[in-house]
Amino acid sequence: DAGITQSPRYKITETGRQVTLMCHQTWSHSYMFWYRQDLGHGLRLIYYSAAADITDKGEVPDGYVVSRSKTENFPLTLESATRSQTSVYFCASSESGKPMYNIQYFGAGTRLSVL
Amino acid sequence: SQKIEQNSEALNIQEGKTATLTCNYTNYSPAYLQWYRQDPGRGPVFLLLIRENEKEKRKERLKVTFDTTLKQSLFHITASQPADSATYLCALVGVDSSYKLIFGSGTRLLVRP
Numbered sequence: 477d478a479g480i481t482q483s484p485r486y487k488i489t490e491t492g493r494q495v496t497l498m499c500h501q502t503w504s505h506s507y508m509f510w511y512r513q514d515l516g517h518g519l520r521l522i523y524y525s526a527a528a529d530i531t532d533k534g535e536v537p538d539g540y541v542v543s544r545s546k547t548e549n550f551p552l553t554l555e556s557a558t559r560s561q562t563s564v565y566f567c568a569s570s571e572s573g574k575p576m577y578n579i580q581y582f583g584a585g586t587r588l589s590v591l
Numbered sequence: 592s593q594k595i596e597q598n599s600e601a602l603n604i605q606e607g608k609t610a611t612l613t614c615n616y617t618n619y620s621p622a623y624l625q626w627y628r629q630d631p632g633r634g635p636v637f638l639l640l641i642r643e644n645e646k647e648k649r650k651e652r653l654k655v656t657f658d659t660t661l662k663q664s665l666f667h668i669t670a671s672q673p674a675d676s677a678t679y680l681c682a683l684v685g686v687d688s689s690y691k692l693i694f695g696s697g698t699r700l701l702v703r704p
Contacts, residue, residue, distance in 0.1 A: 507690050516599075516696060518595075518694045518695055519680070524691065568634070573690030578623075578684055579625070579640065580635075583634050584634050585632070
């Protein structure tokens with residue numbers, strides 16, 4: 477199906493384990509984003525990518541790694557999961573970086589619990 | 592630091608009434624402002640975008656205003672319906688970082704039948 481898909485939808489892991497959250501979009505959008513959403517904080521940007529092989533840090537990048545070898549995929553890796561990384565993670569994409577066209581399309585989210 | 596504030600308390604209104612949600616910001620001069628809707632267990636969905644030189648934008652039952660002097664945006668839903676119950680997020684777009692959005696924490700709207 478067309479759109480932006482995230483997997484898995486739910487994940488439980490233990491402290492110290494490596495976890496990778498997947499994001500795939502079928503629109504060939506240039507820009508992709510990873511956010512985390514926590515109560516009281518709203519959506520906070522972790523990393524973003526303007527194109528394949530171009531990534532940059534957002535507001536809360538510590539403990540996370542991203543890559544973008546192909547336009548359509550933007551995986552997020554927690555190298556050594558901590559309890560503070562328990563959250564709902566959203567991937568989003570945007571066709572353009574120009575302000576009036578920067579409408580972001582979100583996936584359904586991954587609910588991650590770190591025990 | 593840049594700050595966006597939305598009322599954390601849920602807005603509870605009767606069906607048919609107009610819902611008005613507020614988004615205030617400080618230490619920021621956004622060129623554009625967006626509103627998104629988020630349903631439980633789902634990702635946000637884009638609703639409307641308004642530019643700094645636009646006072647008002649409408650789409651069907653939705654209306655957004657943007658007052659750069661007050662540093663405030665109001666989001667109105669007229670003739671509200673129970674299906675409008677959701678969390679509404681405002682997001683600011685800066686001229687210098689146009690590809691990044693800064694989101695408010697959202698206001699939950701409950702429309703009673």
